[in-house]
Amino acid sequence: xxxxxxxxxxxxxxxxxxxxxxxxxxxxxxxxxxxxxxxxxxxxxxxxxxxxxxxxxxxxxxxxxxxxxxxxxxxxxxxxxxxxxxxxxxxxxxxxxxxxxxxxxxxxxxxxxxxxxxxxxx
Amino acid sequence: xxxxxxxxxxxxxxxxxxxxxxxxxxxxxxxxxxxxxxxxxxxxxxxxxxxxxxxxxxxxxxxxxxxxxxxxxxxxxxxxxxxxxxxxxxxxxxxxxxxxxxxxxxxxxxxxxxxxxxxxxxxxxxxxxxxxxxxxxxxxxxxxxxxxxxxxxxxxxxxxxxxxxxxxxxxxxxxxxxxxxxxxxxxxxxxxxxxxxxxxxxxxxxxxxxxxxxxxxxxxxxxxxxxxxxxxxxxxxxxxxxxxxxxxxxxxxxxxxxxxxxxxxxxxxxxxxxxxxxxxxxxxxxxxxxxxxxxxxxxxxxxxxxxxxxxxxxxxxxxxxxxx
Numbered sequence: 001x002x003x004x005x006x007x008x009x010x011x012x013x014x015x016x017x018x019x020x021x022x023x024x025x026x027x028x029x030x031x032x033x034x035x036x037x038x039x040x041x042x043x044x045x046x047x048x049x050x051x052x053x054x055x056x057x058x059x060x061x062x063x064x065x066x067x068x069x070x071x072x073x074x075x076x077x078x079x080x081x082x083x084x085x086x087x088x089x090x091x092x093x094x095x096x097x098x099x100x101x102x103x104x105x106x107x108x109x110x111x112x113x114x115x116x117x118x119x120x121x122x
Numbered sequence: 123x124x125x126x127x128x129x130x131x132x133x134x135x136x137x138x139x140x141x142x143x144x145x146x147x148x149x150x151x152x153x154x155x156x157x158x159x160x161x162x163x164x165x166x167x168x169x170x171x172x173x174x175x176x177x178x179x180x181x182x183x184x185x186x187x188x189x190x191x192x193x194x195x196x197x198x199x200x201x202x203x204x205x206x207x208x209x210x211x212x213x214x215x216x217x218x219x220x221x222x223x224x225x226x227x228x229x230x231x232x233x234x235x236x237x238x239x240x241x242x243x244x245x246x247x248x249x250x251x252x253x254x255x256x257x258x259x260x261x262x263x264x265x266x267x268x269x270x271x272x273x274x275x276x277x278x279x280x281x282x283x284x285x286x287x288x289x290x291x292x293x294x295x296x297x298x299x300x301x302x303x304x305x306x307x308x309x310x311x312x313x314x315x316x317x318x319x320x321x322x323x324x325x326x327x328x329x330x331x332x333x334x335x336x337x338x339x340x341x342x343x344x345x346x347x348x349x350x351x352x353x354x355x356x357x358x359x360x361x362x363x364x365x366x367x368x369x370x371x372x373x374x375x376x377x378x379x380x381x382x383x384x385x386x387x388x389x390x391x392x393x394x395x396x397x398x399x400x401x402x403x404x405x406x407x408x409x410x411x412x413x414x415x416x417x418x419x420x421x422x423x424x425x426x427x428x429x430x431x432x433x434x435x436x437x438x439x440x441x442x443x444x445x446x
Contacts, residue, residue: 012216012217023149036149038148038150039148039150067434071423082419097183099198100179100183100202100204100205101205101209102179102180104183104187119434
């Protein structure tokens, strides 16, 4: 599983969703070029809606692995898609700057130490 | 605007930082990752420029990070200016407007005009450049005459002073001669009126007309024998248009219940394209509400967290980035 289809509400159209295709190949190459682990910025809920200003409690993260779990013994033919994501560290007190309005993030070098890896239901 | 930004980055030795940020942009759905640094690209297409507009502010923010005490104010001003202009262009692309969005646009334009002076020195025209060069030459001539009468021990000090004077004179001349008086800059002040008069502005985009130019004019020109080409182009496109309209008319008649010959109905059914949903767009259907993350799922399945962690480690380990 290397592609995650994420429905994002279309701008100025509340009933229509755009499909964003997040690619995640892990370590293997993507089309004979570098491996691809897309960033997903607006759909990883990490807190309440009133947190982090315009981020509304969501955190930018990078896809590390996409996988499925089949629950054959509990519910027949039920498959849950899961994603392993790596959270990015937010700089500047986790709020957008008043000058440029951009929230600065950086990808932490180590992922195990601070528990920034998380598995999320997709 | 990119020329102004490049000028600013060059003055503050930040061009390399900008290129590095530009090349390091991560992949994102709907975003084309640039393969080359900004300075390496010789020719820009419209699609690439639109792409650039989406990520320019982020790249510039990274490039202008950690300024020294003399740069703080200038960088703040530059970022505010770029942000206001980009915000304005983004809002101008809205397909519907409210009084609030129009007032936002006006605010952005006002903010841009308040902060645009930071880029004034990069709006230098050829005439101003020539004038500045002439002034520099004149100063140097005067300096050469003075040097004959000056003692050799004083020459260095006077040389530094003269260079400073030359720079000051240049910096005085350039803002007084440069301006932002050009048509595109003036047009943005009329957007509010245009929106009230003509509704949304993207509706009047000429890019579709540019695309149609290829099919309607260039293909017709290639098919013609280049003698009285205009007439041949018109008739060629007219024929094509008529041929394409004919099946549509027949389909309409069929839907209306008209009695069409069997061959025509068979042909229509054979050539009718299968209805397909748009590739990138669809209505979201219902989702499972009671399970939000893996913990909820495990609870529902009565599996312990420890078990699933041991199962997942082999999957996640090869995909993790290398540790520094």
